[in-house]
Amino acid sequence: MDSGQALSEIQRLVAARRYQISLHAKQRMIERQIDQRDLQHAIAHAVTCGASGVDQVSDWTVTGPDVGGESMQVAVAIDDGVVVITVF
Amino acid sequence: MTNTTMITIEHTLDGRTFKGQVGAELHPKYGPLFAPEALELFDRKVAQLAASQGIHGPQSFRFLRKVAHVTMEEAARLLRVQRSTVHRWETGDTEIPGGVMETMRALAFEATKGESVTRDRLDAALEVHPSSVDVPTFGRAG
Numbered sequence: 669m670d671s672g673q674a675l676s677e678i679q680r681l682v683a684a685r686r687y688q689i690s691l692h693a694k695q696r697m698i699e700r701q702i703d704q705r706d707l708q709h710a711i712a713h714a715v716t717c718g719a720s721g722v723d724q725v726s727d728w729t730v731t732g733p734d735v736g737g738e739s740m741q742v743a744v745a746i747d748d749g750v751v752v753i754t755v756f
Numbered sequence: 757m758t759n760t761t762m763i764t765i766e767h768t769l770d771g772r773t774f775k776g777q778v779g780a781e782l783h784p785k786y787g788p789l790f791a792p793e794a795l796e797l798f799d800r801k802v803a804q805l806a807a808s809q810g811i812h813g814p815q816s817f818r819f820l821r822k823v824a825h826v827t828m829e830e831a832a833r834l835l836r837v838q839r840s841t842v843h844r845w846e847t848g849d850t851e852i853p854g855g856v857m858e859t860m861r862a863l864a865f866e867a868t869k870g871e872s873v874t875r876d877r878l879d880a881a882l883e884v885h886p887s888s889v890d891v892p893t894f895g896r897a898g
Contacts, residue, residue, distance in 0.1 A: 688786075691763060692787070701818050701819060703823075704796060725786055735827060747785075752786050754786060
């Protein structure tokens with residue numbers, strides 16, 4: 669799967685709410701005051717998607733704007749038809 | 757079979773910590789994984805408690821604004837200030853007036869209940885009213 673195909677699949681699954689959030693990602697969301705609407709917006713309007721190097725478990729890093737237009741990065745894995753949000 | 761457990765999440769807002777347990781799936785690779793609905797419910801409960809306890813401060817304002825589904829631009833419009841003022845409130849550069857905080861608490865609390873009394877009132881106050889209004893006539897001459 670190339671990055672374009674990965675982004676399409678991530679966007680499709682997140683739009684269908686087929687995603688889960690790791691404990692670490694939730695803790696980062698609280699620290700950085702990011703909510704799920706920001707997450708969904710960043711992925712839906714992503715500008716880049718590349719192979720992830722931010723942690724041990726994610727496959728892709730998606731960059732896009734949050735609801736307020738600020739750029740944010742989301743590290744994700746695709747596992748058994750579900751997007752796993754691993755870190756922000 | 758899916759292995760599930762309850763995980764304690766702490767959400768600190770301006771020095772006050774809200775703690776609750778949320779159900780999670782224990783994944784062998786990713787650790788505890790939360791369903792989006794479970795975390796949304798937790799956030800709504802935190803917002804209700806924070807709003808009803810009169811919380812005040814920059815983190816609380818931003819959190820409640822997001823729970824209320826109000827962007828910075830909308831907050832500025834509804835509260836009749838510049839967007840930069842909202843930004844300074846959220847960064848703690850400027851003290852948030854008590855009335856503003858009270859309004860944001862109400863917006864968030866109502867949003868968690870699916871209500872919009874305060875939002876409707878603020879929107880109505882922003883409507884342009886004509887300078888001359890006809891009042892119905894009562895009684896009759898003679």
